[in-house]
Amino acid sequence: MIVDVVFDLPVPHPFSYRVPSQLRVTPGQRVRAPLGTQARVGLVVATREGEEEELKPIVGLAESGPILSPSQLELTRWIAGESLSSWGSSVSALLPPAPRAATETTPPPPHWSRSSEERPWLLTGGDRERRLLARLEKDAETRGILVLAPEIDQAAAWADRLSAALKGPVARLDSGVAGRQRWHAWMRLARGVVRVGVGTRSALLAPVPAPATLVVLDENDPAHKPPGPPRIHSREVMLERAKRDTSRLYLTAGTPSVESWWRSDEGEFHRSENGPSPWPHVAVVDVRGTLRTHPLSPALRHAMKETLSANGRVLLLVTRIGSAMACGECGFVLRCPECRIAMVFSRARRELACRLCRRTDPAPETCPHCRGRQLAPLGWGTERVEQAVRAEVPRYRVARYDAESRRGRAITRAMGEGSAHVVVGTRAALKAFHGPALVGFISPDPILRLPDFRAGERAFALFWAAAERVAEGGRVVIQTQHPTHYAVRAAAGQELASFYKHELKFRAELGYPPFRRICLITVSGRADGAAKRLAGDLERELQALGELTVYPPAPLGRSPKALRWQIVLKGGDDLPARLHPALSPFLARRREGRGIIEVEMDPVDLA
Numbered sequence: 001m002i003v004d005v006v007f008d009l010p011v012p013h014p015f016s017y018r019v020p021s022q023l024r025v026t027p028g029q030r031v032r033a034p035l036g037t038q039a040r041v042g043l044v045v046a047t048r049e050g051e052e053e054e055l056k057p058i059v060g061l062a063e064s065g066p067i068l069s070p071s072q073l074e075l076t077r078w079i080a081g082e083s084l085s086s087w088g089s090s091v092s093a094l095l096p097p098a099p100r101a102a103t104e105t106t107p108p109p110p111h112w113s114r115s116s117e118e119r120p121w122l123l124t125g126g127d128r129e130r131r132l133l134a135r136l137e138k139d140a141e142t143r144g145i146l147v148l149a150p151e152i153d154q155a156a157a158w159a160d161r162l163s164a165a166l167k168g169p170v171a172r173l174d175s176g177v178a179g180r181q182r183w184h185a186w187m188r189l190a191r192g193v194v195r196v197g198v199g200t201r202s203a204l205l206a207p208v209p210a211p212a213t214l215v216v217l218d219e220n221d222p223a224h225k226p227p228g229p230p231r232i233h234s235r236e237v238m239l240e241r242a243k244r245d246t247s248r249l250y251l252t253a254g255t256p257s258v259e260s261w262w263r264s265d266e267g268e269f270h271r272s273e274n275g276p277s278p279w280p281h282v283a284v285v286d287v288r289g290t291l292r293t294h295p296l297s298p299a300l301r302h303a304m305k306e307t308l309s310a311n312g313r314v315l316l317l318v319t320r321i322g323s324a325m326a327c328g329e330c331g332f333v334l335r336c337p338e339c340r341i342a343m344v345f346s347r348a349r350r351e352l353a354c355r356l357c358r359r360t361d362p363a364p365e366t367c368p369h370c371r372g373r374q375l376a377p378l379g380w381g382t383e384r385v386e387q388a389v390r391a392e393v394p395r396y397r398v399a400r401y402d403a404e405s406r407r408g409r410a411i412t413r414a415m416g417e418g419s420a421h422v423v424v425g426t427r428a429a430l431k432a433f434h435g436p437a438l439v440g441f442i443s444p445d446p447i448l449r450l451p452d453f454r455a456g457e458r459a460f461a462l463f464w465a466a467a468e469r470v471a472e473g474g475r476v477v478i479q480t481q482h483p484t485h486y487a488v489r490a491a492a493g494q495e496l497a498s499f500y501k502h503e504l505k506f507r508a509e510l511g512y513p514p515f516r517r518i519c520l521i522t523v524s525g526r527a528d529g530a531a532k533r534l535a536g537d538l539e540r541e542l543q544a545l546g547e548l549t550v551y552p553p554a555p556l557g558r559s560p561k562a563l564r565w566q567i568v569l570k571g572g573d574d575l576p577a578r579l580h581p582a583l584s585p586f587l588a589r590r591r592e593g594r595g596i597i598e599v600e601m602d603p604v605d606l607a
């Protein structure tokens with residue numbers, strides 16, 4: 001018998017081995033096989049009869065039976081094809097580590113069967129999690145459940161929540177638990193001993209028998225597509241899984257991704273909204289021309305003092321200094337005339353560059369809109385805001401929460417126990433700090449000006465999350481140079497649909513997702529000029545495909561000897577299938593040492 005095995009390697013093809021006659025191997029099973037100088041764990045993707053003496057034999061079995069059923073294996077092949085990445089790397093990222101010695105497994109769940117199809121549900125609104133829990137309690141009577149959270153902390157919290165609500169054991173399949181325990185959790189689900197699984201991306205293939213109920217929590221969270229394999233959004237995998245095995249799928253989000261909102265507009269998803277939930281008073285403060293001297297506007301100072309004297313706690317959110325250039329007087333942002341996303345300002349070169357089409361322009365001296373001379377990146381760091389707050393309210397305890405201080409347990413404790421009156425923090429503080437009576441955005445404008453077409457969506461999600469988290473009767477103050485931006489207005493007025501209407505119009509006009517798909521191709525080379533030449537060859541090949549928008553390759557980083565070049569592409573729904581034949585010769589050629597090609601379909605971050 002001969003087996004084709006894929007490994008955690010960035011190569012597009014499987015490797016073939018002989019199977020010693022005393023061993024039985026089936027597709028979906030993990031084996032140890034020689035690769036280079038050592039034996040590595042790989043997954044068998046196909047078997048065939050034959051005796052090819054020149055092939056090396058496999059060394060042994062990693063587990064006594066398959067860890068993936070034929071339909072799960074087929075789903076992993078789809079993931080690799082859809083993300084234009086290695087089958088082996090994609091699947092390795094989705095399986096629990098193999099035990100050291102071959103261990104008894106039980107057969108994976110039987111072939112997924114198709115029953116009636118059900119459209120996925122998109123749950124929005126303030127009490128979405130309560131509604132979800134009620135549905136899960138009902139579903140748990142007849143089906144298995146798999147809940148996917150964007151981050152480990154949320155997975156842990158949901159595991160506790162579900163175990164309490166469903167009065168039963170829950171298997172955790174995220175990297176917050178040790179590899180060995182994850183393997184056992186996987187096997188308990190496969191055997192049907194436990195019927196509820198919770199995890200992060202590493203739980204995407206968890207063997208909950210179909211038809212199941214699948215959940216993607218906060219489907220709009222970029223953490224559902226972190227860097228590295230599998231290079232695909234968790235939501236897309238769950239949609240495909242639910243479609244293949246006719247499972248029920250719930251997606252939840254305070255502010256759904258634009259892609260999901262659009263699909264629900266198109267009737268692909270059921271949208272379950274509820275009426276307006278309690279909404280705080282949201283004050284939008286116009287700080288054009290005033291924020292350069294002091295981070296707190298009179299309105300925010302006043303709101304802060306009022307909140308503190310009523311024993312409320314205050315959270316002030318700071319955005320790291322942006323790279324876009326804007327006018328300090330009128331708020332005008334220098335955007336690419338073609339792509340309409342903010343251009344990136346390079347101080348050293350006094351130059352503006354578009355991250356998408358690669359256009360560069362010299363930075364102007366005066367504002368093209370008001371002729372003011374205050375053009376610069378704008379923003380306040382947490383330290384300076386903290387100082388200003390201490391000076392303003394010296395009798396209150398002020399704590400800082402950002403990337404540097406987050407490791408300090410003391411601050412997290414101060415936030416948890418409520419001993420800090422005011423916390424000055426970056427975006428992450430919003431998740432950590434419960435029940436503030438006032439959230440103040442010092443200068444969220446760098447988010448609105450991200451050199452990314454998702455800038456509006458990101459800013460809107462942040463404003464909305466703040467409003468949802470403010471204690472009842474509390475308020476939100478947004479200091480901005482863009483008081484009339486639709487993301488600001490929609491968040492202030494609790495008008496979810498109005499945001500998407502504007503955003504979808506913009507995306508349709510400029511050909512951004514969900515109307516077209518984007519692909520980023522990064523070429524790295526070791527030698528001078530090698531990456532550039534390879535990127536040039538690749539570009540010609542891609543141009544020849546036709547019907548795609550291929551932007552010219554551009555260096556990543558500003559060094560003249562750039563070793564990394566990037567090509568941005570836009571195309572239709574079939575973009576991966578169109579690109580595959582053009583890319584595979586380049587991906588296979590990596591061993592010739594010309595350079596390495598990395599492909600990122602549907603990137604969540606351009607900036």
Ligand SMILES: [Zn+2]
Pocket residue numbers: 336337338339340354355356357358359
């Ligand atoms: Zn552009």
Ligand SMILES: [Zn+2]
Pocket residue numbers: 327328329330331332367368369370371372
């Ligand atoms: Zn201006």
